[in-house]
Amino acid sequence: MTTKPIENIRNFSIVAHIDHGKSTLADRLIQKTGALSEREMQEQVLDSMDIERERGITIKAQTVRLEYPAKDGKTYILNLMDTPGHVDFAYEVSRSLAACEGSLLVVDASQGVEAQTLANVYQALDANHEIVPVLNKIDLPAAEPERVKEQIEEVIGLDASDAVLISAKTGLGIEDVLEAIVTRLPPPKGDAEAPLKAMLVDSWYDAYLGVVVLVRIVDGVLKKGMTIRMMGTGAAYPVDRVGVFRPKMTNVDSLGPGEVGFLTASIKEVADTAVGDTITDDRRPCAEPLPGFKPVQPVVFCGIFPVDAADFEDLRAAMGKLRLNDASFTYEMETSAALGFGFRCGFLGLLHLEIIQERLEREFNLDLISTAPSVVYRLRMTDGTERELHNPADMPDVVKIAEIAEPWIRATILTPDEYLGSILKLCQDRRGEQVDLNYVGKRAMVVYDLPLNEVVFDFYDRLKSVSKGYASFDYQLTEYRPGDLVKMSILVNGEPVDALSMLVHRTRAEARGRAMCEKLKDLIPQHLFQIPIQAAIGSKIIARETIRALRKDVTAKCYGGDVTRKRKLLEKQKEGKKRMRQFGKVEIPQEAFIAALKIDS
Numbered sequence: 001m002t003t004k005p006i007e008n009i010r011n012f013s014i015v016a017h018i019d020h021g022k023s024t025l026a027d028r029l030i031q032k033t034g035a036l037s038e039r040e041m042q043e044q045v046l047d048s049m050d051i052e053r054e055r056g057i058t059i060k061a062q063t064v065r066l067e068y069p070a071k072d073g074k075t076y077i078l079n080l081m082d083t084p085g086h087v088d089f090a091y092e093v094s095r096s097l098a099a100c101e102g103s104l105l106v107v108d109a110s111q112g113v114e115a116q117t118l119a120n121v122y123q124a125l126d127a128n129h130e131i132v133p134v135l136n137k138i139d140l141p142a143a144e145p146e147r148v149k150e151q152i153e154e155v156i157g158l159d160a161s162d163a164v165l166i167s168a169k170t171g172l173g174i175e176d177v178l179e180a181i182v183t184r185l186p187p188p189k190g191d192a193e194a195p196l197k198a199m200l201v202d203s204w205y206d207a208y209l210g211v212v213v214l215v216r217i218v219d220g221v222l223k224k225g226m227t228i229r230m231m232g233t234g235a236a237y238p239v240d241r242v243g244v245f246r247p248k249m250t251n252v253d254s255l256g257p258g259e260v261g262f263l264t265a266s267i268k269e270v271a272d273t274a275v276g277d278t279i280t281d282d283r284r285p286c287a288e289p290l291p292g293f294k295p296v297q298p299v300v301f302c303g304i305f306p307v308d309a310a311d312f313e314d315l316r317a318a319m320g321k322l323r324l325n326d327a328s329f330t331y332e333m334e335t336s337a338a339l340g341f342g343f344r345c346g347f348l349g350l351l352h353l354e355i356i357q358e359r360l361e362r363e364f365n366l367d368l369i370s371t372a373p374s375v376v377y378r379l380r381m382t383d384g385t386e387r388e389l390h391n392p393a394d395m396p397d398v399v400k401i402a403e404i405a406e407p408w409i410r411a412t413i414l415t416p417d418e419y420l421g422s423i424l425k426l427c428q429d430r431r432g433e434q435v436d437l438n439y440v441g442k443r444a445m446v447v448y449d450l451p452l453n454e455v456v457f458d459f460y461d462r463l464k465s466v467s468k469g470y471a472s473f474d475y476q477l478t479e480y481r482p483g484d485l486v487k488m489s490i491l492v493n494g495e496p497v498d499a500l501s502m503l504v505h506r507t508r509a510e511a512r513g514r515a516m517c518e519k520l521k522d523l524i525p526q527h528l529f530q531i532p533i534q535a536a537i538g539s540k541i542i543a544r545e546t547i548r549a550l551r552k553d554v555t556a557k558c559y560g561g562d563v564t565r566k567r568k569l570l571e572k573q574k575e576g577k578k579r580m581r582q583f584g585k586v587e588i589p590q591e592a593f594i595a596a597l598k599i600d601s
């Protein structure tokens, strides 16, 4: 196969708020262009991971190449770069966008513009995209396309007069979307004669092919058999295979300017492929690399420990496997006096953390305890040095610290008016600073600066609950700001539990400490002796609760008569034990670790 004329190529992404129908539209486009037969057409082809499918979210960016015979009589190559819909994966969105010239902006015509619609469309505009607004779900009786068009013009400032009206569900308007891609989005630019210059968009590990690299060719031609060089790392590899996704992987001889496809070469690990790197011809390299992406930095950390210490090696192996495909997940060994041997893990955000935990437990069948999520603090020491703090348990002696800075985010929240009051209160309670308050039709749009530390625990859950699920939320990390932060320790029966220590703002320490003690009081079962639970800053106790000593035997109320019931109760206790941890003389159930941190104060 020869490379296609560049003017017949269109590279595009679909940007949308979660649930507005991005995947359904992608499926329809694949179906309409006949890339898959009906039989092969599985629902939501692009969301390929199980967890993604179950949760209905898109995590890993994928791509598919479609061939579309347009009304002008020419056949076009359309490369759809799928982008994840969740804030944690914003960096994946930006790199997919960098590989395209245009975007379809999908908005649910019954819901209107939401927080992620804004966040994603701004990213597309930043990438200089041409944007075609698409109003989806017009089959719904509640659809108000005219009102939503106005919203798009008013809030985003995009001309929506010729927005395409569709129903991805029924298939209405799909042809119009394809025509709009061809006529309204620009073709890529590039020079086939120039030395190879390609962007490394993504990479993953495939059990059969090894490391697969997704590339977008900017200039030159990528051919099987040639030797490529990664400009960032300097490493060179002979290319084994070049291909495209239709959506199945199909080999081709070469890829030319503007094309999107994959290559395999004997690359051992995903970690050898830096996303955003420029790939060039080893023999005839290009002069300048493409502007790279910022490397991905984990923003949330937590400790993960096996419940059974004997599972430590299995946990290490499982993490290694997950990391093969997800270079944004980091881990290193950690020991905790309370929890034994485990790992300190870094994630892009809370959803990423939850997904990794769930995969470890489900796919690798491991019982785990995780500690409170923490953000990355920056410490300036009195001797002038700086360091990062990933784990509150590692906090140096306070006398050596000159300043602690914490990450802040800028959050955009869209909400129906009636929940505005509770949302403002929630943001205010989390040390938020209001930046803006506007109306988008009947809905309020609030912009707040918030410390990430106050958001990582349960902000999103609280937001959903105070707005009955109607508020949408998106954020960006903005800056580090110094704050009056202190380390709060929790002592159970006089012993500090390192896994429960955390950094908090001084003004919030007492309330948090009190709430934490109260919660632990309910979560830790009674023992035969009295157990004090204390929160402390340094040696100063700021809150205290006491668990009274247990008087009766748990099985006493079974009167000894009902043997099966008694046995069941004992078995249940034994089962519970597996998930308990011994601290000095006290046993703490694992739920206590996470639950204690979900405090609405």
Ligand SMILES: Nc1nc2c(ncn2[C@@H]2O[C@H](COP(=O)(O)OP(=O)(O)OP(=O)(O)O)[C@@H](O)[C@H]2O)c(=O)[nH]1
Residues within 6 Å of the ligand: 016, 017, 018, 019, 020, 021, 022, 023, 024, 025, 047, 056, 057, 058, 084, 085, 136, 137, 138, 139, 140, 166, 167, 168, 169, 170
């Ligand atoms: N009535 C109606 N429902 C639709 C339409 N398009 C999508 N849906 C439904 O809306 C829900 C969300 O659609 P998805 O395509 O999964 O949304 P998404 O934007 O891809 O969501 P993420 O993958 O999480 O980003 C699903 O239940 C779809 O069946 C439509 O045109 N009409």
